[in-house]
Amino acid sequence: MHKWDARDYRQSSGAQLKWGRELIAKLGLQGVEHVLDIGCGDGKVTAEIAASVPGGYVTGIDSSTEMIATARETFPPDKYRNLRFMVMDALELNFEAKFDVAFSNAVLHWVEDHRPVLSGVHRCLRSPGKILFQMGGKGNATAIMNIILALLVQPGWRDYFIDFESPYHFYGIEEYGKWLKETGFITHRIELVPKDMTQPGREGLASWLRTTWHPFFNRIEPARQQEFMDQVLDAYLKEYPADAAGLVHMDMVRLEVEAEKT
Numbered sequence: 001m002h003k004w005d006a007r008d009y010r011q012s013s014g015a016q017l018k019w020g021r022e023l024i025a026k027l028g029l030q031g032v033e034h035v036l037d038i039g040c041g042d043g044k045v046t047a048e049i050a051a052s053v054p055g056g057y058v059t060g061i062d063s064s065t066e067m068i069a070t071a072r073e074t075f076p077p078d079k080y081r082n083l084r085f086m087v088m089d090a091l092e093l094n095f096e097a098k099f100d101v102a103f104s105n106a107v108l109h110w111v112e113d114h115r116p117v118l119s120g121v122h123r124c125l126r127s128p129g130k131i132l133f134q135m136g137g138k139g140n141a142t143a144i145m146n147i148i149l150a151l152l153v154q155p156g157w158r159d160y161f162i163d164f165e166s167p168y169h170f171y172g173i174e175e176y177g178k179w180l181k182e183t184g185f186i187t188h189r190i191e192l193v194p195k196d197m198t199q200p201g202r203e204g205l206a207s208w209l210r211t212t213w214h215p216f217f218n219r220i221e222p223a224r225q226q227e228f229m230d231q232v233l234d235a236y237l238k239e240y241p242a243d244a245a246g247l248v249h250m251d252m253v254r255l256e257v258e259a260e261k262t
């Protein structure tokens with residue numbers, strides 16, 4: 001289990017919020033649906049879904065107790081009456097025919113085996129019910145990943161990364177289509193969508209890395225984490241310097257999945 005810094009994430013997740021909003025717009029909500037947000041994080045995307053369904057309700061689940069504590073504190077139930085948060089793993093969804101929509105933004109690339117997630121989602125949806133997921137997909141963040149992977153085997157760092165496995169699983173269209181079919185869904189769309197993610201300069205890139213690439217940094221003793229960060233930033237910015245507006249660009253690829261339980 002990876003430990004998230006929920007407050008830091010709240011400050012450094014502008015890109016995830018932007019993409020979350022684009023994804024909510026694709027849901028075409030009528031305002032009365034019951035929605036499950038899988039991996040809701042600090043809850044700000046979940047709260048935007050809740051604002052779109054004043055006659056329905058939204059449940060955000062996340063495996064991180066820190067994230068759920070921050071979400072509950074930011075969006076208390078007395079003020080956000082159609083919104084609640086629960087600590088729950090996506091691999092162990094514990095609902096029966098409760099939701100019209102299962103939504104997930106920037107989460108499922110943290111999961112290696114999607115079949116138990118999809119079976120759980122199938123169980124927790126009503127008929128008809130729909131899925132809209134977006135996650136890191138095949139080819140995601142290749143440039144920064146290559147730089148980090150090259151650093152991990154350098155003499156000064158490799159001892160920290162013995163037996164290390166990347167926490168990310170970036171899947172493609174064919175394997176996802178197979179898993180949806182196996183778990184009883186009708187697939188409407190599976191797409192790999194290239195996205196240019198921008199971060200405000202070196203600091204923005206550093207805060208995005210610090211908050212979402214923490215499994216790499218946490219392998220290193222705290223006194224040396226900044227040195228590792230500086231080497232990643234130097235190498236990335238040398239190859240991909242900020243543009244004239246000071247923005248650093250990242251080559252992201254998102255896997256977007258739309259499917260239905262009939």
Ligand SMILES: C[S@@+](CC[C@H](N)C(=O)[O-])C[C@H]1O[C@@H](n2cnc3c(N)ncnc32)[C@H](O)[C@@H]1O
Nearest residue numbers: 016039040041062063064089090105106107110
């Ligand atoms: C990058 S954050 C995205 C949060 C939110 N969906 C957003 O758009 O801002 C990834 C979240 O996925 C959660 N997560 C990762 N693996 C999970 C799992 N197996 N079950 C539930 N949540 C998970 C993490 O705890 C973290 O809160």
